[in-house]
Amino acid sequence: MPELNREMLTWLRLMRTFHAIQRREIAFLTERGLSLAQFDVLAHLSGHEGITQQRLADSLLVTKGNVCHLIDRMPAWIERRADPTSRRSNLLYLTPDGKALATTVLSAHDTYLSDLLGGLPDAFYRQMSGGLRAWERSVKRVDISMSEVSVAVGGLK
Amino acid sequence: MPELNREMLTWLRLMRTFHAIQRREIAFLTERGLSLAQFDVLAHLSGHEGITQQRLADSLLVTKGNVCHLIDRMPAWIERRADPTSRRSNLLYLTPDGKALATTVLSAHDTYLSDLLGGLPDAFYRQMSGGLRAWERSVKRVDISMSEVSVAVGGLK
DNA sequence: AAAATATAGTTTACTGATATACTGTTTATG
């Protein structure tokens, strides 16, 4: 049977909280005709126009293939322009429509999330941020490209 | 420009922590030849053999279509059996191979996660769990099937 | 009992993400 020790219980809590918030964020964006992925692209681009697809992919922690496909389906809002310094990269710019959409949706999104997430005492957020940062640091001891870990933990003896 | 108030910063922290942990969990399972979705199915089934596909879908918070497709691709580990009480539902059972796999992988997964997530003082987990529970409760004021919200927040005036 | 409705499962079409292979371009290096 599953061992529900304190670490696991806290992790379950974290997952549930994450999903509760994210589902609402997605619902909010869906009503405005945007997917979360599209919103992320618009949001990042509106602060960093003129970056390459690769840089956008890095920022969003997704693959360049994903960005390519995503951009393909947002032609009304995003434009690929030639990079004067390199013929292999594209520079991404918002179209006027994209800029307009980004402005309104970003600000509404901000208001919505702040309202959704706010309302608890200031000390709560300080404490929570600190705790999460500590946990994340602790988790990152374990490298993501592990092969030893598989042996050490999953392994024999 | 984005307003990075305390709520948003805490949310960013939470997302980062969530992804840092989940990426490692996925890497762990991938090395053992399982996707996270497959693991979830095995894990739930090994504690609840004989449930229907619909019940499994409900438990995992996914659609029955997803479960159907998922089960289709795990024939070595999962078996559909006729429900003696209803000809329209299937009952899901682990095959001997599925049972064996579940046993070893579940326990290794448990050990791995406990090690990954553990190591901080007990008070940390108590405090974090409590904080997350409070935040989740507060978030759930906002109903997920909102239409008023879209007007109230996204809206005019 | 017949008709309407609801339910379990399947299928299909779509989005989103990955990995991988492929194209073309740039940069290193031998």
Added chain:
DNA sequence: CATAAACAGTATATCAGTAAACTATATTTT
């Protein structure tokens, strides 16, 4: 300088997930 290696982008195949249409079976209602 020529070739090899790295890099940006694209294309393709695959895996998860959703929604919606469809099939077959149960259940309710009239």
